[in-house]
Amino acid sequence: MVPLSWYVILSSVIFSIGLFGFLARRSLIMMFMSIELMLNSVNISLVAFSHYLQSMTGQILVFFVITVAAAEAAIGLAILIALYRNKPTVKVDEVNILKG
Amino acid sequence: MTKYVLIPLLPLISFIINILFGRRFIKHRAHWVAVPAVAGSFILSLIVFMEVLNGKTQDINLYEWVVSGDFNVSIGFLIDQLSALMMLVVTSISTLIFIYSIGYMHGDGGYYRFFAYLSLFVFSMLMLVMSNNFLLLYFGWEAVGLCSYFLIGFWFHKKSAADAGKKAFIVNRFGDFGFGLGVILTYLTFGTLQYTEVFEKAPLILGQTINFLGSDVGLITIICLLLFCGAVGKSAQIPLHVWLPDAMEGPTPVSALIHAATMVTAGVFMVARCNPLFNLSETAMQTVAVVGGVTAFFAATIALVQNDIKRVIAYSTVSQLGYMFLALGVGAYTAGIFHLYTHAYFKALLFLGSGSVIHALHNEQNMQKMGGLKKYMPITYWTFIMATLSITGIPGFAGFFSKDEILWRTFLGGNLGKFLWILGTGAALLTAFYSWRLIYLTFHGRYRGDEKIHPHESPPVMTVPLIILAIGAVVAGWVGIPPLFAEHGDKIGEFLSPVLGHPEGHGTHAQEIMVMTLSVIVALLGWIIAYNMYIRKPDLALTLGTRFSGLYKLLYNKYWVDELYSITIVRPTLRLAEKVVLGFFDGVIIEGIVNGLPALIDVFSQKFRKIQAGLLSGYALIMTIGAIFIVGLWIFMR
Numbered sequence: 001m002v003p004l005s006w007y008v009i010l011s012s013v014i015f016s017i018g019l020f021g022f023l024a025r026r027s028l029i030m031m032f033m034s035i036e037l038m039l040n041s042v043n044i045s046l047v048a049f050s051h052y053l054q055s056m057t058g059q060i061l062v063f064f065v066i067t068v069a070a071a072e073a074a075i076g077l078a079i080l081i082a083l084y085r086n087k088p089t090v091k092v093d094e095v096n097i098l099k100g
Numbered sequence: 101m102t103k104y105v106l107i108p109l110l111p112l113i114s115f116i117i118n119i120l121f122g123r124r125f126i127k128h129r130a131h132w133v134a135v136p137a138v139a140g141s142f143i144l145s146l147i148v149f150m151e152v153l154n155g156k157t158q159d160i161n162l163y164e165w166v167v168s169g170d171f172n173v174s175i176g177f178l179i180d181q182l183s184a185l186m187m188l189v190v191t192s193i194s195t196l197i198f199i200y201s202i203g204y205m206h207g208d209g210g211y212y213r214f215f216a217y218l219s220l221f222v223f224s225m226l227m228l229v230m231s232n233n234f235l236l237l238y239f240g241w242e243a244v245g246l247c248s249y250f251l252i253g254f255w256f257h258k259k260s261a262a263d264a265g266k267k268a269f270i271v272n273r274f275g276d277f278g279f280g281l282g283v284i285l286t287y288l289t290f291g292t293l294q295y296t297e298v299f300e301k302a303p304l305i306l307g308q309t310i311n312f313l314g315s316d317v318g319l320i321t322i323i324c325l326l327l328f329c330g331a332v333g334k335s336a337q338i339p340l341h342v343w344l345p346d347a348m349e350g351p352t353p354v355s356a357l358i359h360a361a362t363m364v365t366a367g368v369f370m371v372a373r374c375n376p377l378f379n380l381s382e383t384a385m386q387t388v389a390v391v392g393g394v395t396a397f398f399a400a401t402i403a404l405v406q407n408d409i410k411r412v413i414a415y416s417t418v419s420q421l422g423y424m425f426l427a428l429g430v431g432a433y434t435a436g437i438f439h440l441y442t443h444a445y446f447k448a449l450l451f452l453g454s455g456s457v458i459h460a461l462h463n464e465q466n467m468q469k470m471g472g473l474k475k476y477m478p479i480t481y482w483t484f485i486m487a488t489l490s491i492t493g494i495p496g497f498a499g500f501f502s503k504d505e506i507l508w509r510t511f512l513g514g515n516l517g518k519f520l521w522i523l524g525t526g527a528a529l530l531t532a533f534y535s536w537r538l539i540y541l542t543f544h545g546r547y548r549g550d551e552k553i554h555p556h557e558s559p560p561v562m563t564v565p566l567i568i569l570a571i572g573a574v575v576a577g578w579v580g581i582p583p584l585f586a587e588h589g590d591k592i593g594e595f596l597s598p599v600l601g602h603p604e605g606h607g608t609h610a611q612e613i614m615v616m617t618l619s620v621i622v623a624l625l626g627w628i629i630a631y632n633m634y635i636r637k638p639d640l641a642l643t644l645g646t647r648f649s650g651l652y653k654l655l656y657n658k659y660w661v662d663e664l665y666s667i668t669i670v671r672p673t674l675r676l677a678e679k680v681v682l683g684f685f686d687g688v689i690i691e692g693i694v695n696g697l698p699a700l701i702d703v704f705s706q707k708f709r710k711i712q713a714g715l716l717s718g719y720a721l722i723m724t725i726g727a728i729f730i731v732g733l734w735i736f737m738r
Contacts, residue, residue, distance in 0.1 A: 023720055031716075092716040099714025 007048035014041035028080050028090040032073070039069045103144045104177050105162065107187060108226040110137040110144075114219040122212025131202045134215035138198050138222055142191035145184070152184040153595070159232050159296060166235070173293055178232035182437065182599040185592075186229040186369055189444045192572075193361035194222045196565040200452050201353040203562035204459055208351075214254060218357065221247035225362040229369055234283045234293040237370065241279065241330065244363045245272045251358075252350040264349035271343040275333015282326030289319060299376035306380055324377055324384035327370065328391075335367030335421045338395045342662055344418055348410040348465075352455030355410060359417045360448035368424045368440050372433045375600055379431070386516060389429025393510075393520035396422030398659070400530035404537070405645075405655045408465050409454045412538050416491065417447055419527055423506050426524060430517055432509035433600035434593040438580050439502035441592070445572035446490040446499055452566055453484040456558040457542060461549060467541040469549040476555040479563045481543050483570040488539055490573040492532040492623045498577030500620075503528065505580065508615050512607050521615075528619050532626025540634035584612055 014037055021034030043062045050058025084090060114137035118130050126133065161176035177183075198218060205214050224247055228240025246269075253265025283293070289305060290298045302320065309316040331337070336344035344364065348355055358364060371378060371388060378384055396419050403415035420443050427436035458465055460477055474481045490497040493504065507528070511521040547555070557563065581589030588594070593602075633640045645652045657663070713719075 019724065023717055023724065026717070095716075096714030099712060 004048060004052045008045060011041045011045035011048070014038075014044065026091045026093055028083075028092055031092065032076055032080075036069065036073070039065055101160065103147060104158075104160065104179060104230070107141045107144045107148070107191070108223050108230065110141045111219040111223040111226065113137060115216050115223060118212050118216035118219065122216055126212050128207075128211050130212040130215040131198065134219050135195070135198045135202070137219060138191060139195050141222070141226070142188075142195045145187040145191045148179060149184045149188045152179065152181055157181070157598075161232070170291065171287075173233055173235045175236060176232040176294075177230045178295055179230070180599050181596050182369075182372060183229050185437065185441065185596065186365075187226060189365075189441050190222065190225050190229065190361045193444050193448050193569075194218075194357065196568055197353050197357050197361070197448065197452070200356075200455070200562050200565040201351075203559045204353055204455055205351060210254065214251075214351065217247055217250045217254070218353075221251065221357060221362050225366070228366055232295055234286055234295070234298070237373075238280065238283050241334065241366060241370075242276065244366060245269060245276065245334070248272075248347065248358055248363055251354040252347045254350055254354065258349070261349040264343075264346040267346050268343040271340050272333045275330045275340050277329075278326045279330020279333070282323055282330065285319075285323050285326060289323065295373070302376050302380060318381060318383070320377060321381040321383045324374070324381045325387060327374060327377070328384060328388055331367030331371050331425075332391065333367075334370075335364045335425070336418050337367070337391050337422065337425060338398060339661070341395065341399065341418050342665060345411050345414040345658070348408065348414050352410065352451060352458060355414070356448045356451035356455070359414070359451060360444040364417065364421055365424075365440050365444070368421065368428065368436055371425070371428045372437050372600060375428075375433050378428070379601075385429050385431065387429070388425050389510075389513070389516065389520055392422045392425025392427070392429050393523045394422070395419065396426060396527040397523040397530070400527045400534065402655055402658050403534040404530060405652060407467050409457065409467050409470070409538065409542060410451070410465055412467070412534055413447070413450050413454060416450070416531065416534065419531060420447065420491070422527070423503060423524065426510055426520055427506040430510050430513040430520070430603075432506065432603040434596045434603065435502065435505040435509050437596060437600065438592050439499075439506055442490070442498035442502045442573075442576045442580075445569055445576045446487040449483060449487040449566060449569035449573050450491070452562070452569065453480050453487065456480040456562055456566065459558055459562070460555045462553055464549055464553070467538065470542045470547070471545040471549070472543070472547040473555055474543040477557040479557060479566060483563075483566040484539060484543070486570040486573050488535045490577075492535050492626065493528060493619055494623060495620060496574075498573050498575065501577035501580045501582070504616050504619055505582065507619055508582075508607075508612055509603050511611070511615050512604075525619060525622055529622040529626045532623045533630050536627050536630035537634055540630060544635060545638065582612070582616075584609060584616075 018034045018037030018041060021037065022031050025031055025034065043065055046058040046062050046065070050056065050062075080090065083095065087095065089095070111134075114134045117133050118126060122130055157180040159176070159178045159180075161174040163175045164172070165175045166173040198215070201214065201218065205211055208214065221244065224240050224243030226240075228237055228244060231237045231240060249265045249269040251265075252268050253262045255261045256265070286298060287293055290301050292298060292301075305319055308319040310319050310322060311317075312322065333340045344359075347358060350358075378388070399415045399418035399422060403412050403419065406412045406415065420439070424436045424439050424443070427433070427439060456477065457470065457473060457480060460473070460480075461470065464470065486497070490499040493500040507521060507524050510517050510524055513520070579595075580592045583590055633644075654660075
């Protein structure tokens with residue numbers, strides 16, 4: 001029986017990796033993947049708590065998160081392709097037309 | 101009841117119809133609306149006058165106009181001897197002028213507009229004379245001022261006409277400012293604006309004084325002087341007479357209307373209406389008398405040398421108004437109103453006659469370019485003669501009775517009265533001279549104008565009103581024959597006495613005959629001098645003009661009053677407007693706010709634009725820090 005704390009630690013480690021990737025990488029694709037990591041780390045902790053508390057709420061929430069993540073990935077990739085057509089780069093620091 | 105309402109309402113309806121539908125539909129048929137309307141009010145006024153003659157006076161409130169706490173003002177009419185007479189004068193003269201205008205304004209582009217404003221003018225004046233409280237009087241007062249602006253500047257594409265309209269309006273503002281204060285002070289003092297109540301309470305405040313510029317002045321004196329301020333402006337007395345001669349820029353029927361019926365007499369009427377107030381203040385009465393006497397004389401001196409036919413008559417009006425105020429000032433209210441009534445006829449006649457001349461000569465107004473018109477326009481000539489005989493005070497004609505009454509009453513008014521009587525008699529001499537000078541220059545001698553113009557008599561629509569007015573100029577005075585000649589001859593004095601009282605002071609018959617004889621002598625003297633200067637020795641006028649060139653210039657330039665005002669009031673005001681209003685207030689304050697606000701926003705935005713770094717990771721970092729902060733807050737603050 002794996003204790004709850006292991007799941008929580010796993011979840012926070014993955015979340016931190018995602019956060020770091022999101023902040024540190026310049027490639028839009030890598031940033032995307034980092035966001036997915038963060039979302040899934042949350043999913044892990046949700047499922048873990050759901051099992052621990054014997055409540056279905058957490059698992060239902062996970063389905064919503066997966067759905068939203070799928071939609072987000074679709075839109076995000078579409079934006080990315082549109083961007084790439086206009087400007088042959090996926091590096092975020094080269095996309096700064098709205099710089100003040 | 102209905103007829104009282106209809107009297108002012110008919111001209112108002114005529115105004116509304118003409119102004120709304122005139123441009124598109126009525127056009128040159130505007131008189132078909134206006135003339136019946138004003139004639140209708142004339143007939144109704146006549147009926148009302150007959151009723152008043154039988155002793156039926158009324159004070160009716162029609163409509164609660166302002167109800168605010170203790171402040172109540174209603175639209176109401178006071179129909180008594182004074183207002184009935186005024187209504188009759190206003191509507192009768194107006195009707196004739198309206199008919200005359202059909203001929204005079206024929207073919208003018210603004211024909212409908214002319215009749216619309218004319219109707220509004222009559223409406224305003226009727227409201228003014230019929231009102232039973234000060235606020236409605238003030239309404240009429242301001243409305244006639246507005247109409248005078250419209251009509252003096254009727255040919256507004258001409259700059260001089262537009263300027264004259266503005267001048268009339270602005271000069272009147274000066275007087276009306278005082279008048280407005282007077283009305284306010286009346287309300288503050290008496291707590292009401294109804295004539296009857298104010299006049300009833302007036303003796304109660306007789307002793308009260310207020311501190312004005314460090315000295316105690318009787319409250320009633322202040323009220324009277326403030327009200328008189330308005331009269332000075334509206335009735336063109338010195339020092340606010342400057343607008344009236346310039347008002348000649350308007351079409352001639354307008355001049356006639358302003359001078360005879362609807363505007364300048366308002367001041368005289370108002371002072372007469374407020375006689376219970378004025379009677380209580382010796383100072384105010386003396387002021388009125390002195391202003392009147394001085395105006396009568398000085399305006400007459402200016403009229404001596406003017407060359408514009410209408411200007412001569414305009415100064416003559418100022419002078420005659422001076423007589424009226426002189427009469428009011430010495431307490432002879434009936435004589436003042438009597439002169440107002442006779443003056444209305446002969447002055448309207450003079451103006452319409454001069455309009456007929458101007459019409460015949462295609463808008464030539466300079467008398468030096470006229471002459472010899474007698475044979476071309478006999479009707480105009482003979483009616484003009486009637487008016488002149490009347491205004492100069494030849495016995496038997498209307499002006500004689502009223503002017504003589506005024507001079508006689510002035511003569512009885514103590515030492516000040518004697519002095520003013522001399523001024524008045526002097527003015528009578530001058531009046532005779534300039535009136536005959538006008539006749540001789542215009543109608544006698546040989547024609548000096550443009551050869552291409554062939555003078556002709558005016559159409560009947562213009563000459564018939566002249567003839568009717570000429571009859572008025574002769575017979576109008578017959579209701580005021582002095583008791584010296586006929587017992588109960590002074591019918592108008594007896595008629596008006598319930599409102600205006602009997603003048604005080606008594607003199608011997610010998611004195612009265614002396615005063616009368618003297619005024620007839622000066623009238624004839626003026627005539628003889630004019631005859632000698634312009635008919636027998638036509639060079640004499642020129643010789644005198646060059647010999648006394650200083651005096652001639654002084655008079656010709658109207659004592660430089662306009663120039664004086666230009667230096668002391670107009671230019672400083674303009675400079676003030678330029679420097680303070682335009683330069684400081686508009687330039688610094690308003691511009692400062694309008695330009696300063698965007699500048700401020702610009703400064704801040706220069707600082708805040710740095711936030712928009714355009715770096716996605718930067719935004720993400722801030723977002724993360726924010727999220728951590730909020731979560732931390734939630735954990736630690738719980």
